[in-house]
Amino acid sequence: MWVKICGITRYEDARRACELGADAVGFVLTPSRRRVEPGAVLPWIHGLEDIEKVGVFTDENPEEIARLGMELGLDTLQLHGQLSREHRALAERFSIIWATRGFCEEPIPRDIPCRVLIDPSQGSGTRGRWQRLDIPFILAGGLDPDNVHQAVRQAHPVGVDVSSGVEHAPGIKDAVKMERFIREARS
Numbered sequence: 001m002w003v004k005i006c007g008i009t010r011y012e013d014a015r016r017a018c019e020l021g022a023d024a025v026g027f028v029l030t031p032s033r034r035r036v037e038p039g040a041v042l043p044w045i046h047g048l049e050d051i052e053k054v055g056v057f058t059d060e061n062p063e064e065i066a067r068l069g070m071e072l073g074l075d076t077l078q079l080h081g082q083l084s085r086e087h088r089a090l091a092e093r094f095s096i097i098w099a100t101r102g103f104c105e106e107p108i109p110r111d112i113p114c115r116v117l118i119d120p121s122q123g124s125g126t127r128g129r130w131q132r133l134d135i136p137f138i139l140a141g142g143l144d145p146d147n148v149h150q151a152v153r154q155a156h157p158v159g160v161d162v163s164s165g166v167e168h169a170p171g172i173k174d175a176v177k178m179e180r181f182i183r184e185a186r187s
Contacts, residue, residue, distance in 0.1 A: 001159060007164070007170070017173070017178060018049075020175075020178055024051060026054040027054065027055050029056060030060060055077050057080070063086075078099055083098060091113055091114070097114060098115070118140065131155055138160065139157035143165050145177050160185050
């Protein structure tokens with residue numbers, strides 16, 4: 001089970017997620033309570049090794065997304081909303097996670113290789129329906145250490161993504177919750 005800890009704003013949380021065995025850490029680079037300024041992570045993000053570094057974007061210009069992705073050494077871009085032809089060029093340099101509220105609401109982009117993330121809450125942390133789909137997908141939205149095992153058993157995703165479910169406060173992670181979340185997701 002692939003596990004991403006998102007909404008990382010501090011080095012100590014990113015390092016702890018790595019040590020606990022998370023597969024990816026996410027940096028919100030779009031307007032949000034968990035937004036991190038690129039300059040705040042630049043001094044340490046390149047030192048994160050053996051973990052996928054994901055930048056989360058919404059309506060930013062694809063050129064700006066590419067510039068930030070290169071500057072921060074991101075491996076993956078998580079793109080929310082409609083993808084355009086301009087986004088196709090991003091897939092030449094980065095792995096893409098396409099985030100949508102639900103599989104039935106928007107067609108999967110066929111011309112851009114991507115993983116699909118289903119987040120009915122659109123980053124608000126509220127729980128959506130957990131259901132199986134005919135495609136591999138990453139599940140997000142309202143997950144926490146107490147419900148992730150049930151969500152995985154019910155929906156059979158290939159991965160899970162959590163942010164507020166493992167926090168003390170927006171952008172401040174709880175190491176005990178992260179550890180429990182990862183263990184429960186993979187049990």
